[in-house]
Amino acid sequence: MADQSKRLAERSEQARSNPLADQLKEVPVIDMDVHTSFRNEEIQRDLLKHLDDPYKREIEYYLQPGTSSYDGMYPTDNYNRDLSGKLPTELMQVTDPKEDIDDVLSREFHVDYPIVNMLPELNMVRQTDKAVALNEAANKVLVERFLDGHDNFYGLASVVPHDPAAAAEEIDRFASEDQICGVFLNSTGTKTPLGDEKYDPIYRAAEDNDLPVVFHGAAAPGLALDFPTLQHELQTYMANHALAHVYSQFLTLTSLFENGTPAKFPGVDFVFQEAGIAWLSLIFRLNREYKQRRSEVPLLEKTPEEYVRDQFYFATQPLDEPNDPVMMKQLVEMWGGDVLMFATDHPHFDIDNTEALLKYLGNFSEEDRNKVLYGNSAEVFDIDVS
Amino acid sequence: MSQNAQNLPLDDDEHVVARSDELTDGERVIALLNGKEIGVFNIDGELYAYPNWCAHQGGPLCEGMVSGTVEAEHDRDTLTTELEWCREGEILSCPWHGWEFDATTGDCLVDDGCKLRSIPVRNESGYVVVTL
Numbered sequence: 333m334a335d336q337s338k339r340l341a342e343r344s345e346q347a348r349s350n351p352l353a354d355q356l357k358e359v360p361v362i363d364m365d366v367h368t369s370f371r372n373e374e375i376q377r378d379l380l381k382h383l384d385d386p387y388k389r390e391i392e393y394y395l396q397p398g399t400s401s402y403d404g405m406y407p408t409d410n411y412n413r414d415l416s417g418k419l420p421t422e423l424m425q426v427t428d429p430k431e432d433i434d435d436v437l438s439r440e441f442h443v444d445y446p447i448v449n450m451l452p453e454l455n456m457v458r459q460t461d462k463a464v465a466l467n468e469a470a471n472k473v474l475v476e477r478f479l480d481g482h483d484n485f486y487g488l489a490s491v492v493p494h495d496p497a498a499a500a501e502e503i504d505r506f507a508s509e510d511q512i513c514g515v516f517l518n519s520t521g522t523k524t525p526l527g528d529e530k531y532d533p534i535y536r537a538a539e540d541n542d543l544p545v546v547f548h549g550a551a552a553p554g555l556a557l558d559f560p561t562l563q564h565e566l567q568t569y570m571a572n573h574a575l576a577h578v579y580s581q582f583l584t585l586t587s588l589f590e591n592g593t594p595a596k597f598p599g600v601d602f603v604f605q606e607a608g609i610a611w612l613s614l615i616f617r618l619n620r621e622y623k624q625r626r627s628e629v630p631l632l633e634k635t636p637e638e639y640v641r642d643q644f645y646f647a648t649q650p651l652d653e654p655n656d657p658v659m660m661k662q663l664v665e666m667w668g669g670d671v672l673m674f675a676t677d678h679p680h681f682d683i684d685n686t687e688a689l690l691k692y693l694g695n696f697s698e699e700d701r702n703k704v705l706y707g708n709s710a711e712v713f714d715i716d717v718s
Numbered sequence: 719m720s721q722n723a724q725n726l727p728l729d730d731d732e733h734v735v736a737r738s739d740e741l742t743d744g745e746r747v748i749a750l751l752n753g754k755e756i757g758v759f760n761i762d763g764e765l766y767a768y769p770n771w772c773a774h775q776g777g778p779l780c781e782g783m784v785s786g787t788v789e790a791e792h793d794r795d796t797l798t799t800e801l802e803w804c805r806e807g808e809i810l811s812c813p814w815h816g817w818e819f820d821a822t823t824g825d826c827l828v829d830d831g832c833k834l835r836s837i838p839v840r841n842e843s844g845y846v847v848v849t850l
């Protein structure tokens with residue numbers, strides 16, 4: 333277990349003062365992918381207030397040192413994610429909204445409005461009832477611990493794919509919370525791809541409540557189910573992590589078009605996190621497939637790219653790294669103010685600094701630059717930045 | 719006026735491509751006129767002609783299958799989707815990449831910018847005459 337007292341998301345004073353930082357002083361920034369440390373003891377203790385037995389009792393014992401001989405509460409995989417400590421999975425523990433989010437993100441990354449998700453990663457919890465109960469409890473902790481009393485904070489209420497009708501009810505419940513601004517789904521370990529019509533109650537509930545649906549790519553438990561060769565036959569976490577987010581987002585995006593989901597629910601905005609943007613070349617391939625085989629996807633009334641530019645958004649994080657930075661500029665310019673949204677992924681090892689993104693926006697008009705830094709998020713998540 | 723085997727009074731740019739009784743409902747001919755291949759279709763008794771040259775990548779569009787296509791309707795209350803086979807006999811699919819065209823208008827079903835160029839065609843004195 334890494335030293336939980338370290339705060340490695342913080343940088344030196346010299347690093348903090350630089351010309352790019354100066355440029356960001358006057359611009360509001362929305363960070364649409366901020367995580368909490370869900371398995372931290374403080375957060376787990378919060379969950380207890382919102383759980384009944386047997387799950388309450390399970391967590392109580394999970395938290396009691398020396399009780400259980402192995403960690404069975406939450407599914408995990410078995411990779412050496414942190415290279416035995418060289419590359420900490422979490423740069424710090426995020427349990428306190430002010431100290432661990434607001435202070436750090438505003439000072440280091442110029443963020444004014446964090447959009448927080450609990451990242452409970454419950455897709456692979458076997459029992460439906462348990463996954464639904466833990467997820468609902470997580471959403472309550474999100475509101476109580478992270479949003480209440482922090483007016484510049486917003487949150488994504490998560491749902492699990494096990495029981496779409498229950499997920500729709502959860503969306504109806506949380507939509508009344510002022511600071512809940514979207515629905516959060518992990519794209520990994522969903523068993524059935526997320527565009528399948530069995531999930532339509534989730535999209536309808538999102539549309540009814542005027543909330544976007546956010547798909548979070550992750551090398552999360554469940555990858556073994558979606559992509560068994562990736563999980564079992566590749567040798568390293570380097571390979572696993574390179575493909576996990578992209579594969580799960582490939583599958584999700586393709587599935588949404590296969591099933592005509594954006595045409596069925598034209599009021600829903602679809603947002604993708606944590607796979608960078610180079611993978612968006614898939615959209616051009618989907619264009620081609622759509623034109624060749626339109627009669628298989630007759631709900632679609634226009635090309636996938638047209639839907640994307642109207643109804644889809646993509647986090648820039650983690651910034652892709654072509655050896656020639658000019659190519660990265662070209663990539664952001666291809667999608668630009670239409671679809672990109674800034675995100676940090678705080679506090680994980682994929683973290684992006686706003687200044688690092690800003691370097692590539694040199695050719696953007698001020699208007700388009702601002703859309704990426706906050707405008708698109710402000711519109712989709714209905715955040716007033718004035 | 720040009721000379722033609724049928725002794726019809728035609729202008730130089732007018733060409734006979736078939737006898738009308740050969741090009742019956744549902745049939746097509748592809749004619750080579752001044753070095754250009756032209757596909758002529760009889761759909762429900764109406765004649766339509768287009769260049770045999772797909773606007774996508776130049777494939778032999780007019781040799782593609784003429785059939786129908788699928789349309790869908792989604793019911794938001796029941797969350798069900800109903801599929802319907804429709805426009806039988808009117809949809810021309812390019813054999814190279816399957817792009818669908820409405821053979822009665824030249825409209826491309828997958829790309830608004832790619833309408834086919836309609837070529838004038840008519841029945842005259844028992845012959846099908848194309849004007850290039």
Ligand code: FES
Nearest residue numbers: 772774775777812
């Ligand atoms: S050439 Fe006709 S569809 Fe491609």
